[in-house]
Amino acid sequence: MTNPVALIGRIFLDFLAAAGRLSIFAYNGIRYAFVPPYYPRAIGRQMLTIGYFSLPVVGLTALFTGMVLALQIYIGSSRFNAESAVASIVVIGITRELGPVLAGLIVAGRVSAAMAAEIGTMRVTEQIDALITLSTNPFKYLMAPRLIAGVTMLPLLVAVADVIGVFGGYLVGTRTLGFNPAAYLQNTFDYLHTEDVVSGLVKAAVFGFIIALMGAYQGYFSKGGAQGVGRAATNAVVTASILILTTDYFITKLFFAR
Amino acid sequence: MTTVPKIELRDVHKGFGSKKVLDGIDLSVNAGESVVVIGGSGTGKSVMLKSILGLLRPERGSILVDGEEVVGIRGNARERVLRKFGMLFQGSALFDSLKVWENVAFGLINGQGMPRPKAKEVALTKLAEVGLGADVGELNPAELSGGMQKRVALARAIAAEPEIIFFDEPTTGLDPIMGDVINELIVSSVKKLGVTTLSITHDMASARKIADRIAMIFEGKIIWQGPASAIENSGNAYVDQFIHGRAEGPIRMQVRRP
Numbered sequence: 001m002t003n004p005v006a007l008i009g010r011i012f013l014d015f016l017a018a019a020g021r022l023s024i025f026a027y028n029g030i031r032y033a034f035v036p037p038y039y040p041r042a043i044g045r046q047m048l049t050i051g052y053f054s055l056p057v058v059g060l061t062a063l064f065t066g067m068v069l070a071l072q073i074y075i076g077s078s079r080f081n082a083e084s085a086v087a088s089i090v091v092i093g094i095t096r097e098l099g100p101v102l103a104g105l106i107v108a109g110r111v112s113a114a115m116a117a118e119i120g121t122m123r124v125t126e127q128i129d130a131l132i133t134l135s136t137n138p139f140k141y142l143m144a145p146r147l148i149a150g151v152t153m154l155p156l157l158v159a160v161a162d163v164i165g166v167f168g169g170y171l172v173g174t175r176t177l178g179f180n181p182a183a184y185l186q187n188t189f190d191y192l193h194t195e196d197v198v199s200g201l202v203k204a205a206v207f208g209f210i211i212a213l214m215g216a217y218q219g220y221f222s223k224g225g226a227q228g229v230g231r232a233a234t235n236a237v238v239t240a241s242i243l244i245l246t247t248d249y250f251i252t253k254l255f256f257a258r
Numbered sequence: 259m260t261t262v263p264k265i266e267l268r269d270v271h272k273g274f275g276s277k278k279v280l281d282g283i284d285l286s287v288n289a290g291e292s293v294v295v296i297g298g299s300g301t302g303k304s305v306m307l308k309s310i311l312g313l314l315r316p317e318r319g320s321i322l323v324d325g326e327e328v329v330g331i332r333g334n335a336r337e338r339v340l341r342k343f344g345m346l347f348q349g350s351a352l353f354d355s356l357k358v359w360e361n362v363a364f365g366l367i368n369g370q371g372m373p374r375p376k377a378k379e380v381a382l383t384k385l386a387e388v389g390l391g392a393d394v395g396e397l398n399p400a401e402l403s404g405g406m407q408k409r410v411a412l413a414r415a416i417a418a419e420p421e422i423i424f425f426d427e428p429t430t431g432l433d434p435i436m437g438d439v440i441n442e443l444i445v446s447s448v449k450k451l452g453v454t455t456l457s458i459t460h461d462m463a464s465a466r467k468i469a470d471r472i473a474m475i476f477e478g479k480i481i482w483q484g485p486a487s488a489i490e491n492s493g494n495a496y497v498d499q500f501i502h503g504r505a506e507g508p509i510r511m512q513v514r515r516p
Binding site (some may be wrong): 037039045121122125126127129130131132133134135136137140141 | 296308310311313337340341343344345347348349351352353354355365368369370371414418
């Protein structure tokens, strides 16, 4: 029978080994993003995949989130006659939290799984070995373009999601809840501060990095054929989602804790 | 005057966990020579090739390419050594996301920095050399049969006109006629380029056709080597059993009987 202390020790050592491997992987990914040769075609392709092709689903999510948020805040705030806070809470909620977090989680589900599956398949079919024999560094060709695309595209996606989300709130506020359109917009802009938007965009850049990192990392170290690739895709989504929610807390604390 | 072997392995050891795969391999390949290493599945053939390429790192021993130690070299030194190599992978390892001509031209564009239009010209010439038309160059690898994929992989391996080419099970998974076509192409390409080749296979028809010299690997060691013409009269019971495909003999398969 396995000694429970030994088992705990082994799990802890495995965790440390995985953390070390991930740190080295992230370091290499960042380092090679700044070292030539650059692969503009690969970067462009990843920007399209992460940014442009995620736009419809992120936009739709932001629209309905803004609409639901306006409804819920109205219902809640009407209990103590604070309905006028709807516009300000919607805009702060969307820009600070819901825009980046929901966009991050959705792109994690859509992109990091696909990334892990693609790189994992390349690993098990020896395409990564082929890259190396063709004098091409896989970190430069596969990882760096994904990290660059993740870090640059997520803030853009979130900026669009912020606008659509606030517009969703405006639609419900003015069409369903009876707010005056001009007053709603006035309230929105009066209570919106630069740091609300900036903190959301910083979060988005960090989430973009996490999404690309976990997709590439899980794919790169996948093994065991189709089953291994499937496991890598699942792990990429799960780890990226958990890391997004965890770092969200710390970035929020960094920006707003007094 | 002694000539420096193109490739030389001295007492190379490599294992995975408790399993020893290479157990003190000694092998040398002279410039312009075609050496084929035969041996059963799991005897360490692929691990040997990957160790020479630096895809795996041996625990002990020395690997020399043109007299230069390559175990443990990194960065630019490794890239410089890898430029001497071309490789045809067992499963072809073509990049799914690129067109056929882009696969063939990959090393030229990304490894040597050749402009795309010039690289495309070279790629189409190489495709023609392996019997494929320019129309095939515009297809994706997934649209090709296994035999065509092998030919594309061969075109990719010779595109950058390397000094050394490795063939990893070049005829595996092909029908006998297509297998012979690939063998013919290998022989003609190699003669034309005057390169050094190291192949691994368990297809004896292939080995007889492409080898100047044959070596047999068993349990991580080279147990026999000699001219291809001497393989029938090797005087080695292991070699005799292997080349005649007999179940009975000194090589015992680990099969559990019910």
